[in-house]
Amino acid sequence: MKRSVGIVLTSVLALAGCSSGGDDAASGDTATSACAPSTGQVELTFTSWIPGIEEVVKVWNDKNPNIQVKVQTGPNGNGGTYQNFFNQLKAGNAPDLGQIEYDTLPSFRVQDGLANLAACDIVTGAKDKFVDWTWNQVTFGRQDSVYGIPQDAGPMALFYRADLFKQNNIAVPTTWAEYATAAEKVKAAGGYITNFSQSDVNQFAGLAWQAGGRWFGNDGSQWTVDFSDAKTTQVADYWQDLIGRKLVSTVPPWTTEWDNAYNTGQAWTWVSAVWGANSIATGAPTTKGKWAVAPMPQWNAGDKSAGNWGGSSTAIFKSSKHPYEAAQFALWLNTSDEALTLLNQKANLYPATKAGATLPALTTGVDFYGGQKIYEVFAEASAQVSPDFVWGPLMTKTYADTADGFKAAVSGQGTLAEALKTAQSSTVQAMKSQAIPVKE
Amino acid sequence: MTVTEIAATSTAAEVRRAPRRRTAHRGAIAFFVVPFGVLFALFFVLPVGYAVVQSLYVMERADMFSPAREVFGGLTQYGYVFSDGPFWRSVGRVLLFGVVQVPVMLGLALLTALLLDSGLVKAGRFFRLAFFMPYAVPGVVAAIMWGFLYSPNLSPFTALTKSVDLLSADVVLWAMANVVTWVYVGYNMIIIYSYLLSIPTEIYEAARLDGAGPVRIAWSIKIPLVMPALVLTTVFSIIGTLQLLAEPQVFRSFSSAVSSTYTPNLTVYSTSSIPNFNLAAAFSVVLALATFALSFGFLKLTQRKGLR
Numbered sequence: 202m203k204r205s206v207g208i209v210l211t212s213v214l215a216l217a218g219c220s221s222g223g224d225d226a227a228s229g230d231t232a233t234s235a236c237a238p239s240t241g242q243v244e245l246t247f248t249s250w251i252p253g254i255e256e257v258v259k260v261w262n263d264k265n266p267n268i269q270v271k272v273q274t275g276p277n278g279n280g281g282t283y284q285n286f287f288n289q290l291k292a293g294n295a296p297d298l299g300q301i302e303y304d305t306l307p308s309f310r311v312q313d314g315l316a317n318l319a320a321c322d323i324v325t326g327a328k329d330k331f332v333d334w335t336w337n338q339v340t341f342g343r344q345d346s347v348y349g350i351p352q353d354a355g356p357m358a359l360f361y362r363a364d365l366f367k368q369n370n371i372a373v374p375t376t377w378a379e380y381a382t383a384a385e386k387v388k389a390a391g392g393y394i395t396n397f398s399q400s401d402v403n404q405f406a407g408l409a410w411q412a413g414g415r416w417f418g419n420d421g422s423q424w425t426v427d428f429s430d431a432k433t434t435q436v437a438d439y440w441q442d443l444i445g446r447k448l449v450s451t452v453p454p455w456t457t458e459w460d461n462a463y464n465t466g467q468a469w470t471w472v473s474a475v476w477g478a479n480s481i482a483t484g485a486p487t488t489k490g491k492w493a494v495a496p497m498p499q500w501n502a503g504d505k506s507a508g509n510w511g512g513s514s515t516a517i518f519k520s521s522k523h524p525y526e527a528a529q530f531a532l533w534l535n536t537s538d539e540a541l542t543l544l545n546q547k548a549n550l551y552p553a554t555k556a557g558a559t560l561p562a563l564t565t566g567v568d569f570y571g572g573q574k575i576y577e578v579f580a581e582a583s584a585q586v587s588p589d590f591v592w593g594p595l596m597t598k599t600y601a602d603t604a605d606g607f608k609a610a611v612s613g614q615g616t617l618a619e620a621l622k623t624a625q626s627s628t629v630q631a632m633k634s635q636a637i638p639v640k641e
Numbered sequence: 642m643t644v645t646e647i648a649a650t651s652t653a654a655e656v657r658r659a660p661r662r663r664t665a666h667r668g669a670i671a672f673f674v675v676p677f678g679v680l681f682a683l684f685f686v687l688p689v690g691y692a693v694v695q696s697l698y699v700m701e702r703a704d705m706f707s708p709a710r711e712v713f714g715g716l717t718q719y720g721y722v723f724s725d726g727p728f729w730r731s732v733g734r735v736l737l738f739g740v741v742q743v744p745v746m747l748g749l750a751l752l753t754a755l756l757l758d759s760g761l762v763k764a765g766r767f768f769r770l771a772f773f774m775p776y777a778v779p780g781v782v783a784a785i786m787w788g789f790l791y792s793p794n795l796s797p798f799t800a801l802t803k804s805v806d807l808l809s810a811d812v813v814l815w816a817m818a819n820v821v822t823w824v825y826v827g828y829n830m831i832i833i834y835s836y837l838l839s840i841p842t843e844i845y846e847a848a849r850l851d852g853a854g855p856v857r858i859a860w861s862i863k864i865p866l867v868m869p870a871l872v873l874t875t876v877f878s879i880i881g882t883l884q885l886l887a888e889p890q891v892f893r894s895f896s897s898a899v900s901s902t903y904t905p906n907l908t909v910y911s912t913s914s915i916p917n918f919n920l921a922a923a924f925s926v927v928l929a930l931a932t933f934a935l936s937f938g939f940l941k942l943t944q945r946k947g948l949r
Binding site: 283287291312313399419421422423424451453456457461462595598601602604605608609611631635636 | 699700793795894895896897899902917918920
């Protein structure tokens with residue numbers, strides 16, 4: 202594997218230079234950025250919030266004296282890094298590369314902040330390495346565009362307290378109906394089956410994604426926005442019912458109070474993405490060995506579908522003077538065995554590559570989960586994620602408005618379904634005020 | 642006699658030297674004013690001007706993914722501002738906050754300043770510093786700390802926080818008012834206290850001879866005389882209230898009751914992170930004008946009443 206990457210890189214070095222421009226009159230792009238190698242030593246800047254990313258980058262720097270990457274870390278995307286990126290783009294001092302989650306790529310695309318890597322043969326040549334749906338997320342399903350290198354995926358599954366379920370003789374739910382029944386039993390046993398994270402709208406989107414909800418669409422000329430299709434409404438009503446019956450707690454997520462709910466055994470399950478394995482291990486250290494992972498509950502018994510929550514790409518900003526070298530680094534970071542293994546060890550990242558699933562690190566048991574080979578569950582889930590979920594162009598706004606409505610709903614004002622309707626109309630309004638074509 | 646003579650000579654000398662001295666002054670004036678002027682222009686006039694210009698532009702796109710162009714849009718963004726329900730609700734919220742919190746805070750500041758000034762308190766220097774300490778704590782840190790104290794399950798005062806949810810929709814505004822008060826009482830106290838120190842002690846002596854006790858002196862002499870300090874601190878507080886950002890921003894993650902548009906400044910912040918810089922600029926300009934109108938209006942009101 203390592204050798205093959207080397208071969209790809211060298212052969213591409215020879216090929217580079219011939220690639221530039223591109224015919225994309227259809228997309229209305231004025232120009233596709235060229236992808237020619239620079240001469241001499243190149244220094245790249247890269248902003249990311251992956252724990253331990255510095256050490257991964259150091260491995261690259263040691264091997265590539267001519268392409269030195271300076272890594273800057275910051276808060277997670279919606280926690281401030283995206284805002285920084287937008288400000289930097291406006292001010293003209295954006296880094297060369299940045300970590301951007303799939304859901305926010307369209308926002309940067311709409312602000313015209315990203316380099317189109319379709320001109321880089323090394324990038325288009327790597328297409329088949331990636332899991333199909335992740336590649337779709339960075340190309341927006343188009344032939345003539347690649348706006349980032351897929352990094353990791355966030356296939357979702359059910360984390361549950363194996364010990365508590367066993368002690369209380371509760372079967373691990375395989376459908377959402379069973380999950381609701383289990384919730385009653387857990388409540389009777391003095392806990393909550395889970396915490397409804399009112400401000401994690403991207404988690405809710407993952408739940409809707411699994412059910413078959415589709416929030417955005419675009420036909421190349423305009424966007425469609427629909428947060429209240431039948432499938433999404435079904436999910437919203439389901440959770441509204443659990444909230445109404447007080448079968449779930451509603452502690453604000455990512456707070457100490459929330460960690461405490463998991464650490465003290467008050468919350469028994471978490472429907473989360475693969476990287477959540479890391480969140481539980483760091484947030485609830487005293488529960489080591491007591492957790493296990495099962496596939497996400499299904500809407501119909503026997504179905505096999507999973508949602509996705511998060512997952513990032515490594516994007517190259519349009520202002521970068523060295524897109525070719527940046528693409529080289531991004532490909533190494535997201536396809537090489539050594540980088541993927543390190544990223545998994547440091548941050549439990551689950552690679553977006555097809556080959557990633559067979560890495561030794563991803564096929565062994567994990568101590569925190571009682572030695573269970575948890576990544577096998579996620580590998581299965583990854584294959585069940587529907588490839589056609591599209592993110593909107595103003596997700597920051599969509600998330601903020603939906604979270605405002607969800608927060609009100611858990612405080613007893615309105616419902617989740619109503620919150621989604623309100624967020625839909627404010628998203629459409631925000632798109633119109635920025636002249637983004639949208640179908641009403 | 643000689644004194645007048647000397648005075649006369651020196652005046653004459655001054656008159657003679659006057660033109661030269663004026664030139665010397667010009668250099669000195671420039672020396673002292675230019676640094677301020679440059680900084681003022683760079684960090685005040687320019688950004689404000691830039692925000693105003695930004696607020697007059699709108700986005701235009703040829704189609705879905707073509708780069709956006711900024712074109713002059715007149716008052717379009719202001720149209721959005723004035724039809725934005727959550728924004729005006731947030732303005733109402735901070736006004737309510739200010740009407741309650743500012744008098745409470747300044748009342749406490751005045752009370753502590755009077756106590757320190759009365760000489761009744763032992764170890765006045767210690768208390769002066771102790772009251773002022775919270776102001777040295779950065780606002781964000783103060784908000785996080787209080788957030789923990791309010792937390793239903795982790796607070797050291799769970800007996801209270803379990804029965805009354807201090808982070809719920811009905812209470813959280815006042816929970817934040819408490820944080821702001823905690824931070825700023827000492828700061829305002831110092832301003833009022835230093836004003837009290839500048840009052841000539843002869844006035845107190847006269848009052849005491851007339852038979853006034855400490856309470857009477859405080860009420861009839863000290864409070865009227867520190868009115869200018871109270872006016873000043875009120876203006877600062879009005880500005881601070883309308884611009885509340887750190888506390889609601891921190892509380893947003895703790896509390897379900899704090900939305901992304903809870904205060905006007907939080908609305909500006911959320912709008913700029915969409916990113917919609919033009920609309921955010923329009924919000925900022927409206928907020929700045931409202932702040933200016935309120936503080937200036939308050940000053941005018943107090944001047945008319947002869948408080949200054």
